[in-house]
Amino acid sequence: MIKSLLANKKYLIVLSAILMIGLTGCEPLRKKFVRKKKQDRTKEVIPVLEPVDYPRDAYSVDSLYRHHYSLWKVWHKDLMVSLTEGDSDKRIIQTLDQLTLQLQSLQALVNVDRKDRLDEFIAQVQGIRKSYDKPAAIRNKVTLKNQAISIDRRFRDEFSYHKVRESLVPELPEDTGLKGP
Numbered sequence: 001m002i003k004s005l006l007a008n009k010k011y012l013i014v015l016s017a018i019l020m021i022g023l024t025g026c027e028p029l030r031k032k033f034v035r036k037k038k039q040d041r042t043k044e045v046i047p048v049l050e051p052v053d054y055p056r057d058a059y060s061v062d063s064l065y066r067h068h069y070s071l072w073k074v075w076h077k078d079l080m081v082s083l084t085e086g087d088s089d090k091r092i093i094q095t096l097d098q099l100t101l102q103l104q105s106l107q108a109l110v111n112v113d114r115k116d117r118l119d120e121f122i123a124q125v126q127g128i129r130k131s132y133d134k135p136a137a138i139r140n141k142v143t144l145k146n147q148a149i150s151i152d153r154r155f156r157d158e159f160s161y162h163k164v165r166e167s168l169v170p171e172l173p174e175d176t177g178l179k180g181p
Helices: 002-024 029-033 061-085 089-107 112-131 141-159 161-167
Strands: none
Touching: 061 089, 061 141, 061 161, 089 112, 112 141, 112 161, 141 161
16 A cells, blocks of 8 residues: 555656646746737738729619619519508608619609609609508508508509509619619
8 A cells, every 4th residue: 555655645746747848848937828929910001003993883774773672562562461461660661662662763764754654653652651660550551551452553553564564764874873673
């Protein structure tokens, strides 16, 4: 038993000596465990002296009309789902604002006679939007939903691509700011 204790002591002494030598080494202990700063890897920035003017995206009026018309259909479907499921007023207002935005985008793509008709649709959508400024207890959700359905039917009937194709502007004006698909 005494021999095993002495062997354990010798073993611990040798182990602690190896540990001391390994930790101290040639450098001070603090210097061994301090993280070194990273080298700056920034490359020299070369300024562009002549900016590149990229050409404007070449979307046809037909493709832009189809794009905004399909976005209008998607936003209207979202509105109908929101009205049916009783979503929050904030979500419904955002959907109505997007419907108005798509109608305004379509206005830039049609002739004057169709623009006046789109103004009427914008006014009707804004009418539904204004009803959400009133308290929820005063609003009639069924009437609002029926108005939205009526707007959708008339809009799809009058402004489908096949019916508006002849009324599209021949060339997209520069100042419209419309973005394509």
